[in-house]
Amino acid sequence: MSCDFDKDQLRALARGSLAVTERGNVLAHVDRCADCRAAVRGAEALAEIAARDTGTPPVGLFESVVEKAISQPVRAPRDNRFWIGASFGAMAASLLAVGLFFAWTDSQVPTASVPEFFVSLQEPRQMNLAFETDRVLDGARITILLSGSVEIDGYGPRRELSWTDDLEAGVNRLSLPVIANGFKGGQIVVRLEHPQSEQVFVVRLQVET
Amino acid sequence: MTHDSRNARFEALLRPHFDALYAAARRMTLSSDDAEDLVQDVALKAFEKLDELEQIEFPRAWLLKVMYNRFIDEHRSSKRTPVDQAATGLDSEEPDDHVRSHWLPEDMFDREVRITRILMAMKRLDSESATLVALRDIEGLTIAELEQITGSPSGTIKAKLHRSRTKLGRLLSSDETLKPELKAIGSAE
Numbered sequence: 001m002s003c004d005f006d007k008d009q010l011r012a013l014a015r016g017s018l019a020v021t022e023r024g025n026v027l028a029h030v031d032r033c034a035d036c037r038a039a040v041r042g043a044e045a046l047a048e049i050a051a052r053d054t055g056t057p058p059v060g061l062f063e064s065v066v067e068k069a070i071s072q073p074v075r076a077p078r079d080n081r082f083w084i085g086a087s088f089g090a091m092a093a094s095l096l097a098v099g100l101f102f103a104w105t106d107s108q109v110p111t112a113s114v115p116e117f118f119v120s121l122q123e124p125r126q127m128n129l130a131f132e133t134d135r136v137l138d139g140a141r142i143t144i145l146l147s148g149s150v151e152i153d154g155y156g157p158r159r160e161l162s163w164t165d166d167l168e169a170g171v172n173r174l175s176l177p178v179i180a181n182g183f184k185g186g187q188i189v190v191r192l193e194h195p196q197s198e199q200v201f202v203v204r205l206q207v208e209t
Numbered sequence: 210m211t212h213d214s215r216n217a218r219f220e221a222l223l224r225p226h227f228d229a230l231y232a233a234a235r236r237m238t239l240s241s242d243d244a245e246d247l248v249q250d251v252a253l254k255a256f257e258k259l260d261e262l263e264q265i266e267f268p269r270a271w272l273l274k275v276m277y278n279r280f281i282d283e284h285r286s287s288k289r290t291p292v293d294q295a296a297t298g299l300d301s302e303e304p305d306d307h308v309r310s311h312w313l314p315e316d317m318f319d320r321e322v323r324i325t326r327i328l329m330a331m332k333r334l335d336s337e338s339a340t341l342v343a344l345r346d347i348e349g350l351t352i353a354e355l356e357q358i359t360g361s362p363s364g365t366i367k368a369k370l371h372r373s374r375t376k377l378g379r380l381l382s383s384d385e386t387l388k389p390e391l392k393a394i395g396s397a398e
Contacts, residue, residue, distance in 0.1 A: 007371045011346070039371055041378030045327040046346035052324070054235035061245060062227050069252040070216045154329075 003035050010036055014043030117178070118208045119185075124153035124177035129190060129201060131174065137167040141193040142174070148186020150205045153177035180207045218263065219256050226269045233273055233348060237280045237328065251276045270344065270354040277340040281332060330380040334373055341366065342373040 009026050012018040018026060030037050117127050143162040146152065154177065155161065178188070190201040230251060234244035254275050255262055265271050331339050341359070344350045352363045359366060 007367055010371075011374075035375050038376075038378030038382065039374040041381055042342075042374035042376070043346060043378075045330070045377060045381055046342060046374070049236055049324065049327055049343075050347040050349070052236050054232040057228060057231040057248075058241070058245075061231070061248070062224065065227075065245075065249050065252045066216075066220050066223065068249060069256040070219060072253060154325075 003033055005029050005033065005036055007039070010039050011043050014040045015047050116204045116206055117188075119150055119178050119180045119205050120208050121180045121183075124179040127176045127178050127188075127203070129174045129176070129203075131167060131172045131192060131199075133167050133169060133172070136169050137194050137196075139164055139194070140167050141191075143191045143193070144176070145189040145191075146186060147188075148205065149180055149182025149184045149207070150186040150188070151179055151181050153179045178205065180205075183207050183209070215259065219259050222259065222262060222268060223252060223255060223272075226272050229269060229348075230272055230276060233276055234280075236347065237277075237343075247276060247279060250279050265357075267350075267354045267357055270350050270358045273344055273348050273350070274340060274358050277343045278336060281334075281336045281339045326381060327377075330377055333380055334376060338369060338373040338376070342370055342377070345370055346374070 009018060009022060010030070013023070013026050013030070030040055117125075119125055141162065141164055144152070144160065146159050151157065152161065174190070176188070185207045186205045188203045188205060190203075192199045192201075227248075230248050231244060234247040235241070238244045238247060251272055255272060262268055262271060331343065334342070341355065344355060344358075345352075352366060355361075355366050356363055361369075
């Protein structure tokens with residue numbers, strides 16, 4: 001893909017600032033160039049975010065932010081915050097991830113008992129599954145099946161998600177924000193399919209009371 | 210150097226950029242609570258790096274870069290999605306289930322859903338690309354400012370921007386944004 005069309009013109013088109021005299025030429029190019037069409041679509045989306053009315057900071061926020069910053073000059077490194085986590089949910093997620101590690105080269109499904117993960121009615125908790133592979137796996141099919149009174153946050157009532165993804169060699173983390181919508185708990189099944197192998201994880205979801 | 214003078218320097222540095230930081234945080238989180246957390250994160254980082262920051266020609270660019278890095282890296286799949294916000298009335302503390310799907314006019318709800326998809330797609334980009342394209346196309350930083358904070362020449366920056374927009378556009382044209390996050394976190398031995 002190496003289109004040498006003027007990228008500034010594509011951006012101007014997306015933002016509505018392209019000169020009328022140039023518009024026809026740019027549109028004609030975009031019509032026949034898939035890459036540039038996608039670039040314009042992306043730029044339009046970003047322009048939509050930029051145009052959002054955000055309001056002004058609440059009164060007193062500046063003073064509060066400054067006060068907190070100067071009273072906490074030394075912080076622990078945050079790079080690993082995802083793993084360390086500030087909440088029970090994150091901690092549980094990390095433990096679960098360890099429990100679900102497997103080596104792609106080892107075709108045996110882990111024989112450990114079904115792991116449990118505690119979810120909350122109040123807020124999503126990040127469940128991390130770690131897939132380890134010794135090679136790049138392009139086009140792996142990942143399917144998630146949910147049952148019981150749980151949801152993946154942001155996906156509403158969907159009971160099944162399925163998509164194709166590429167796994168890098170090494171450890172790949174799949175993050176799922178899980179939230180309860182009732183007390184009875186549930187189960188999540190994650191299936192990873194690739195021409196070379198297939199793996200299935202089952203996690204029991206318990207609602208924290 | 211006394212603590213008081215350092216604090217005063219910090220306040221003087223942050224104040225001119227505070228509204229811009231807050232606005233950027235609101236755009237990306239769509240929630241005032243999350244936005245305030247994000248601004249606080251950036252302020253903490255800025256205070257740590259005050260001496261360095263005072264030497265920078267474009268401190269606003271530096272601050273925004275830190276903010277977008279934080280957002281992309283640490284606010285993936287955050288506590289509440291913008292769709293939740295839209296459905297419950299942006300910052301409502303006690304959403305009423307009965308009201309949830311009727312609170313916003315349909316066109317406004319559709320817009321929030323669209324925004325959600327865009328933000329989710331942005332999080333599918335690699336951190337550097339997402340930050341770069343956000344600084345340019347959302348925050349309106351100039352190529353010269355991006356050159357300074359990235360250390361890359363303008364040609365490289367423009368090429369990266371184009372690739373990022375293209376990838377974002379492709380993500381938005383498919384169902385790809387519905388994919389949960391799968392991210393490589395370690396190398397094979």
